[in-house]
Amino acid sequence: MLEALQFEFMRNALLAGLLTSIACGVIGTFIVVNRLVFLSGGIAHAAYGGIGLAFFFGLPYVAGTLGFALLVAMVMAAVTLKARHRADTIIGVLWAVGMALGVILLDLTPGYNVDLMSFLFGSILTVPTSDLWLMLVLNGVILLAVACYYNDFLALSYDEDFAQVRGVRVKFLYFLLLAMVALSVVMIIRIVGLILVIALLTIPPYIAEKYAGSLKKMMFLSFLLSCFFTMVGLWLSYTFNLTSGATIILVAGVCFFISLLVEVLKSTRFFSA
Amino acid sequence: MNEPIIEVADVWFFYNGIPVLQEINLTVHRGDFVALLGPNGGGKTTLLKLMLGLLKPERGAILVFGESPRESSHRIGYMPQHLHFNQSFPISVLDVVLMGKLRPGLGWSRYSQKDKIAAQQALERVEMGKFANRRVGELSGGQQQRVFIARALVDEPELLFLDEPTTSVDTKHQTDLFDILKELNETVTIIVVSHDIGIISTHVKSVACVNQQIFHHDHAEIKEEMIELAYQCCPVDIVAHGLPHRVLKIHEDEE
Numbered sequence: 116m117l118e119a120l121q122f123e124f125m126r127n128a129l130l131a132g133l134l135t136s137i138a139c140g141v142i143g144t145f146i147v148v149n150r151l152v153f154l155s156g157g158i159a160h161a162a163y164g165g166i167g168l169a170f171f172f173g174l175p176y177v178a179g180t181l182g183f184a185l186l187v188a189m190v191m192a193a194v195t196l197k198a199r200h201r202a203d204t205i206i207g208v209l210w211a212v213g214m215a216l217g218v219i220l221l222d223l224t225p226g227y228n229v230d231l232m233s234f235l236f237g238s239i240l241t242v243p244t245s246d247l248w249l250m251l252v253l254n255g256v257i258l259l260a261v262a263c264y265y266n267d268f269l270a271l272s273y274d275e276d277f278a279q280v281r282g283v284r285v286k287f288l289y290f291l292l293l294a295m296v297a298l299s300v301v302m303i304i305r306i307v308g309l310i311l312v313i314a315l316l317t318i319p320p321y322i323a324e325k326y327a328g329s330l331k332k333m334m335f336l337s338f339l340l341s342c343f344f345t346m347v348g349l350w351l352s353y354t355f356n357l358t359s360g361a362t363i364i365l366v367a368g369v370c371f372f373i374s375l376l377v378e379v380l381k382s383t384r385f386f387s388a
Numbered sequence: 389m390n391e392p393i394i395e396v397a398d399v400w401f402f403y404n405g406i407p408v409l410q411e412i413n414l415t416v417h418r419g420d421f422v423a424l425l426g427p428n429g430g431g432k433t434t435l436l437k438l439m440l441g442l443l444k445p446e447r448g449a450i451l452v453f454g455e456s457p458r459e460s461s462h463r464i465g466y467m468p469q470h471l472h473f474n475q476s477f478p479i480s481v482l483d484v485v486l487m488g489k490l491r492p493g494l495g496w497s498r499y500s501q502k503d504k505i506a507a508q509q510a511l512e513r514v515e516m517g518k519f520a521n522r523r524v525g526e527l528s529g530g531q532q533q534r535v536f537i538a539r540a541l542v543d544e545p546e547l548l549f550l551d552e553p554t555t556s557v558d559t560k561h562q563t564d565l566f567d568i569l570k571e572l573n574e575t576v577t578i579i580v581v582s583h584d585i586g587i588i589s590t591h592v593k594s595v596a597c598v599n600q601q602i603f604h605h606d607h608a609e610i611k612e613e614m615i616e617l618a619y620q621c622c623p624v625d626i627v628a629h630g631l632p633h634r635v636l637k638i639h640e641d642e643e
Contacts, residue, residue, distance in 0.1 A: 282492025
């Protein structure tokens with residue numbers, strides 16, 4: 116692994132893994148505790164429409180994806196606030212329509228020959244330095260917003276009604292949260308692709324939740340786990356010449372099942388004692 | 389008579405076109421201890437949420453402290469129903485209580501040292517001081533109820549709303565809870581929502597029964613609740629025609 120670091124693409128891959136882990140830890144934690152997993156999956160897949168738009172109109176990839184993902188996130192925020200009991204259906208529709216739009220637009224783009232697989236499963240080994248700067252900025256925005264409104268977000272996540280009674284601007288914060296989910300999703304698509312993004316946003320916080328005493332600690336622990344998963348996955352990918360996105364998720368998946376097993380063993384011991 | 393601090397005038401609320409509350413009139417005066425009784429699904433919690441500004445009435449007006457509920461809700465100590473809490477949420481007892489110190493609006497949200505001291509004191513008051521750093525999900529139902537009471541009290545509200553405070557609490561805790569409430573009632577106006585008629589035998593000063601009038605007679609669920617209502621609670625029209633009525637004898641120490 117160490118000799119691999121002499122290559123710029125390997126150094127970039129490691130840095131990209133570390134940077135996305137910040138978003139995974141912080142935003143993934145909110146996604147898990149607020150049960151936004153399905154909604155985040157919707158944003159990730161609908162973002163494919165943004166990729167299609169970017170190629171069709173010759174826009175920069177990032178501008179297209181980020182813009183479209185943000186738009187979809189805001190629509191989903193409005194819908195889930197207005198019609199809570201039908202929210203899952205509408206998310207499902209946006210999920211599918213976004214992807215279909217992307218596919219059609221890429222069909223219509225003349226001379227399109229970009230590797231589709233790299234968007235579906237990520238391409239951490241081809242992250243250019245300019246993307247690293249973008250990730251740094253997006254992470255900066257996320258960390259600043261969460262640091263500023265941490266207590267409000269905590270109250271919103273734990274007891275929304277109570278937060279509103281206290282005069283917390285819950286609607287604004289909900290929109291802000293979903294906007295940050297969109298930013299994170301676009302960032303993480305780079306690493307593991309839009310199909311696997313949900314695994315990286317949910318597995319680290321799920322494991323961390325059991326051991327963390329507070330939301331802050333859960334975020335930090337998820338960040339560490341996410342770093343571990345991307346590093347080990349990257350090493351496996353490099354050593355055995357496998358698709359990096361898939362190895363990262365499989366490492367995370369193995370740890371997920373180990374954590375479940377540990378939990379089961381713990382509870383049986385608890386009952387037998 | 390003390391000054392009125394809650395005025396509900398001809399309030400209607402519909403859910404999916406079905407009236408949940410209709411023609412509700414209610415006045416609560418400073419120093420009152422009101423029990424809102426009624427069957428499950430009768431609209432008690434809806435009425436509470438209307439008074440908190442969490443829901444908006446379709447018709448009618450609500451004033452709390454002379455302002456709209458949205459403007460004044462941060463002055464109300466609120467304990468929501470227990471059942472919707474996520475038990476695996478990583479949060480300490482102290483952090484839950486500190487939520488009661490959140491300030492209205494947006495801004496750099498930080499708690500001061502004073503807030504933390506107040507939170508610890510609120511926990512001591514409900515005898516939960518030594519649990520401050522424990523995860524809330526690890527506590528028993530009764531202990532959690534106390535934590536939520538501490539959260540409702542931490543900002544020293546003049547008005548306290550408790551939604552079903554006696555569910556998941558054993559009899560001993562119930563008695564303790566009502567002793568705490570009685571003591572508080574010397575300075576704080578209290579509204580308790582309950583489907584449990586037994587709550588009247590405590591220190592409650594007045595009782596109001598809440599049940600929506602039912603227009604859809606073919607609705608099986610609601611019909612069952614109507615029967616329940618006939619056995620458990622006083623007639624439907626009591627809230628509709630004015631002030632909550634007194635069902636208890638006046639305690640001697642109140643005279």
